[in-house]
Amino acid sequence: MSSAPAISQPAANQTDPDALRLEVALVGAPNCGKTALFNAMTGATQKVGNYSGVTVERKVGIATTAAGRKFSVIDLPGTHSLRARSPDEEVTRDVLLGQRPGERVPDMILAVADATNLRGALRLVGELKKVGLPIVLILNMIDIARHRGLQIDHEALSDDLGIPVVTATAVRRGGLDALWECVDPMLEAGVEPARKSTWQAPSSHDLRVAMREAERLVNAHVIRPPEPDTVSAKIDRVVLNPVAGPLILLAILFTMFQAVFSWATPFMDAIDAAFTELGVLVSDVIPEGLIQSFLVDGVIAGIGSIIVFLPQILFTFFFILLLEDFGYMARAAFLMDRIMGKAGLNGRAFIPLLSSFACAIPGIMAARVIDNKRDRLTTILVAPLMTCSARIPVYTLIIAAFVPNTKVAGLSLQGLVMFGLYGAGVLSVLVVAFVARYLFSREERNAPLMLDLPDYKLPRARNILLGLYQRAKVFLRRAGTVIFWAMVIIWALSTFPTAPEGATDPAINYSFAAMIGKFIAPVLAPLGFNWQISVALVPGMAAREVAVAGLATVYAVSGDGGLINTIAGQWSLATALSLLAWYIFAPQCISTLAVIRREAGSAKWMWVALIYMFALAYLASLLTYQIAVALGAG
Ligand SMILES: Nc1nc2c(ncn2[C@@H]2O[C@H](COP(=O)(O)OP(=O)(O)OP(=O)(O)O)[C@@H](O)[C@H]2O)c(=O)[nH]1
Ligand SMILES: [Mg+2]
Numbered sequence: 105m106s107s108a109p110a111i112s113q114p115a116a117n118q119t120d121p122d123a124l125r126l127e128v129a130l131v132g133a134p135n136c137g138k139t140a141l142f143n144a145m146t147g148a149t150q151k152v153g154n155y156s157g158v159t160v161e162r163k164v165g166i167a168t169t170a171a172g173r174k175f176s177v178i179d180l181p182g183t184h185s186l187r188a189r190s191p192d193e194e195v196t197r198d199v200l201l202g203q204r205p206g207e208r209v210p211d212m213i214l215a216v217a218d219a220t221n222l223r224g225a226l227r228l229v230g231e232l233k234k235v236g237l238p239i240v241l242i243l244n245m246i247d248i249a250r251h252r253g254l255q256i257d258h259e260a261l262s263d264d265l266g267i268p269v270v271t272a273t274a275v276r277r278g279g280l281d282a283l284w285e286c287v288d289p290m291l292e293a294g295v296e297p298a299r300k301s302t303w304q305a306p307s308s309h310d311l312r313v314a315m316r317e318a319e320r321l322v323n324a325h326v327i328r329p330p331e332p333d334t335v336s337a338k339i340d341r342v343v344l345n346p347v348a349g350p351l352i353l354l355a356i357l358f359t360m361f362q363a364v365f366s367w368a369t370p371f372m373d374a375i376d377a378a379f380t381e382l383g384v385l386v387s388d389v390i391p392e393g394l395i396q397s398f399l400v401d402g403v404i405a406g407i408g409s410i411i412v413f414l415p416q417i418l419f420t421f422f423f424i425l426l427l428e429d430f431g432y433m434a435r436a437a438f439l440m441d442r443i444m445g446k447a448g449l450n451g452r453a454f455i456p457l458l459s460s461f462a463c464a465i466p467g468i469m470a471a472r473v474i475d476n477k478r479d480r481l482t483t484i485l486v487a488p489l490m491t492c493s494a495r496i497p498v499y500t501l502i503i504a505a506f507v508p509n510t511k512v513a514g515l516s517l518q519g520l521v522m523f524g525l526y527g528a529g530v531l532s533v534l535v536v537a538f539v540a541r542y543l544f545s546r547e548e549r550n551a552p553l554m555l556d557l558p559d560y561k562l563p564r565a566r567n568i569l570l571g572l573y574q575r576a577k578v579f580l581r582r583a584g585t586v587i588f589w590a591m592v593i594i595w596a597l598s599t600f601p602t603a604p605e606g607a608t609d610p611a612i613n614y615s616f617a618a619m620i621g622k623f624i625a626p627v628l629a630p631l632g633f634n635w636q637i638s639v640a641l642v643p644g645m646a647a648r649e650v651a652v653a654g655l656a657t658v659y660a661v662s663g664d665g666g667l668i669n670t671i672a673g674q675w676s677l678a679t680a681l682s683l684l685a686w687y688i689f690a691p692q693c694i695s696t697l698a699v700i701r702r703e704a705g706s707a708k709w710m711w712v713a714l715i716y717m718f719a720l721a722y723l724a725s726l727l728t729y730q731i732a733v734a735l736g737a738g
Pocket of ligand 1: 134137
């Protein structure tokens with residue numbers, strides 16, 4: 105093992121705090137509040153959530169102490185031991201031991217502990233001390249610990265451990281003063297240079313010894329043991345009940361889609377009206393011609409057809425973030441473990457798959473928490489089948505055009521169909537994972553799910569608003585970049601060449617778009633896709649929503665108003681269903697494929713994903729269309 109190079113601080117630079125290029129790493133068990141502390145120290149807005157494995161990458165920020173000294177802070181994935189078992193834990197180990205190429209070892213460790221669960225944290229501190237870096241121990245979540253009657257003599261603990269110990273409530277920025285009071289003098293004096301690391305992967309004997317030492321520390325310095333969290337236990341008795349649990353999970357998801365559909369509608373109508381108004385305004389100001397067509401049919405119709413879905417995306421994530429921060433998601437994983445296990449998925453795949461509701465990219469990255477290589481690969485390959493938010497525009501458009509806005513037994517029919525589409529995504533994940541396991545290996549594995557169930561916490565408005573803000577930002581940025589440029593290209597293709605003199609058909613029929621569409625259409629004709637859909641699917645490879653914006657442009661250029669009414673008038677139900685089936689499976693986003701390649705470590709798996717998803721999409725659409733036509737929906 106490479107030993108840590110000694111890095112001492114240049115004493116001459118003490119007058120210039122900015123010159124102090126000091127790096128401090130946050131290390132601790134999963135879900136102990138490292139990222140909350142990182143955000144408090146640096147003003148960053150990294151994702152915080154009440155489950156293990158939120159952070160899977162190293163993130164850097166700049167903190168400024170009370171005395172105005174600056175240093176960089178590295179937020180790291182949580183780990184119980186430096187004996188890393190999964191790729192996210194390896195990140196933490198490699199950073200601390202200087203095993204990341206081109207990166208130096210940090211100068212200091214801020215060990216973060218969940219004060220309500222000190223034993224495990226102190227065991228990790230035992231390991232960290234061997235790394236040879238100066239350590240400050242932060243007892244975080246001290247608010248919860250005090251509430252539960254826990255009293256920690258942190259000064260005595262500090263004397264016993266031989267390192268400074270402070271307490272904190274990271275989510276309320278509490279304890280930063282004490283931390284600066286502790287850190288500032290250390291920086292003033294110059295952080296001691298690193299000693300040679302003596303860390304070695306602990307044997308099971310070492311682990312037992314370390315556990316006993318942690319036990320001793322707790323017995324010596326925790327004055328009153330915490331009362332068990334009876335509230336969490338009571339909630340869990342109901343929520344984890346084998347019969348009631350899954351029903352509650354289903355009811356929650358069901359209510360979510362119902363609410364999303366009814367709450368989002370007024371906002372969507374308002375945005376839609378605003379863009380229509382804008383189009384009219386621009387048509388009034390700018391004379392008829394190419395520029396007007398570009399602005400109204402290309403830019404405004406295209407971008408508007410996407411932005412309109414923002415409320416729905418935000419409402420969906422409002423629920424997901426609420427459940428995440430409450431601490432329910434780890435329970436959902438626990439409940440799904442049996443079903444997922446039958447399908448050959450690791451219980452730990454739940455959170456990555458759940459993250460894929462936002463976008464497959466963070467989902468695939470979150471698969472780093474899975475230690476078993478094959479399980480991780482399976483999760484990476486099926487994650488793109490989860491219903492990501494880029495599918496929402498496509499689904500909603502088709503639902504709005506073809507599913508009547510009525511209630512069935514008091515439930516919104518449109519909400520039911522959306523629920524069904526999400527269900528289809530989940531089902532396809534399970535089926536594909538099952539088949540993959542059958543193909544990869546038939547060995548049985550019954551490893552129990554090792555999952556930390558966090559205590560329930562009241563969701564924090566800040567965490568939720570932050571999550572929503574970030575979703576909105578990503579969505580709008582895409583609308584302003586990828587989608588905007590795709591729109592410009594689609595508009596140009598749909599406009600040129602212009603119709604010849606005396607032409608009788610709509611002008612678009614003479615355009616490049618029509619030529620391209622008609623060239624591809626024969627391949628997609630058995631699926632019931634017309635040439636307009638075929639045109640929209642191609643730029644849809646850049647990002648799924650582009651297909652909707654593409655349809656908006658293609659149809660607006662054809663001269664019909666109102667995309668929903670147009671497709672309701674021009675497509676058969678069979679075509680609509682077939683397009684929905686296509687979107688459940690098709691690999692319609694290049695960035696996801698790039699991330700699969702990176703995370704799976706080879707281009708082979710990217711091709712596997714691409715081919716199996718296209719094959720499934722084609723097959724599913726073909727079956728859907730042909731059956732629907734046979735049943736008279738053509
Ligand atoms: N009450 C209270 N809650 C806290 C405190 N610090 C963090 N939390 C909550 O604890 C949960 C976990 O916080 P994170 O900052 O995501 O934890 P983490 O250590 O970065 O977790 P991983 O990245 O998964 O290793 C979140 O729900 C936070 O809101 C605290 O001091 N008091
Ligand atoms: Mg974190």
